Amino acid sequence: AQSVTQPDIHITVSEGASLELRCNYSYGATPYLFWYVQSPGQGLQLLLKYFSGDTLVQGIKGFEAEFKRSQSSFNLRKPSVHWSDAAEYFCAVLKTSYDKVIFGPGTSLSVIP
């Protein structure tokens, strides 16, 4: 069965430090890949997505993600974290149209001033 794993349940970084959130998926072909962010008490906001083409994807708020087919990974990165980035981050996978999006369990990010 298709699945999405986010190995880190919780990460704490200092403001200004770099960030990498890991995401791995299990599916034979390349699915559509997404990263969403959920700020406390808010809904989910799309950060970026990958469908095909360039494996390095730029998103909003200075985030980027790199798709690595050989590792079945789609890790999210940011070179310098801001305190406002503290939130829950979800990786998600969509196999094909009319299929359901599978969300990872989420990674909670805390930012130390």
Place this chain on the structure above:
Amino acid sequence: DTAVSQTPKYLVTQMGNDKSIKCEQNLGHDTMYWYKQDSKKFLKIMFSYNNKELIINETVPNRFSPKSPDKAHLNLHINSLELGDSAVYFCASSHLGGTPRQETQYFGPGTRLLVL
């Protein structure tokens, strides 16, 4: 200008009551979804409607009944509420069958349901 809106934002009710949550999208999408987020933040799809037809129906108690009066609205009615129904319910929408970019799901702000 809200793309996907939900009402109410908060819902506190007694066990055994019946309640409804409403969702509306103004993105012109043809597909809408209901997700449940539990206390551990885990997101799981419940239902999906495409052009008012049910296309995804996960293992959800039949106390939950979605209704889609038109493509822009998807409501969720819950009968005989139980303590375990307490969660955040998110509505989302997308356009299926178009370009991959159109198949991105956009989420509402969520409805926080607390059953006492």
